[in-house]
Amino acid sequence: MIQKLVNILLVEDDEVDVMNVKRAFSKNNIKNELFVAGNGVEALDMLRTSIVPVPRIIILDINMPKMNGIEFLKHLRDDETLKNISVFVMTTSNEDSDKINAYNLNVAGYILKPLSFEKFITSVATLKNFWSLCEM
């Protein structure tokens, strides 16, 4: 069976981090279409207007202007049409409160961005392998 490629929405305000994700995707030969939103408000808009088509998953930063990752998650889980989307947090925040809030809003994983790009590539490879197991 050929599984339809899942569309990935990256919610990230830092342009360098967006570029790093794109490079890590390329290094890992990840072919899924990648959409980028600069904050939670923009991300909700892109999801509600179906700019990001179904099926979709979200990679979410925590510290962002306008609407941070935790606020975004609350809106997502309160929205009947969006609440079932899988969310993977990818952040530099090692705050326990962020981890607790994110898991209470049922993210599928909380990933700390490694400092080195090599380790980041490995981290994305692990995600790719996990996604390959999952049905959407």
Next chain:
Amino acid sequence: MVGANILLVDSNRAHFENTLNVFSQIGIQYNLCFAKDDIQAWLMLTGDKKLSPLPKIMLIDINAEGINGIKLIEKIRLDIDLKSTLIFVISDINNDKNKRAALNLNIAGYINRSFEIEEMINFFSILNDYWNNIEFSS
């Protein structure tokens, strides 16, 4: 997460024993616990003799006979101490209704399982890498 508990809910004890063997072969550091159905699982999560520490990861075969997996996940999501549990649904049966219901309850993944040892080793190696790649609250 060395020493942390993972709860497997599966109607077949032999599957648990095979999974234990696979954990040992791969060198997975988690302590695998077993519940034969949703009722026993709920007692292990909330009863007088509940697991300590409570598992942050659960593996549930929601399509196994005698397990009401969706009801169990619903109860977990409504419980203040359990709602954050990372739940991986594993099944060898295609049941689209249960899959939709589980995904709506924000499981971490819906995964087709195999009972072939080689495939189990590959499957749990990927899952273990993923568990080691993510952060948990302390």
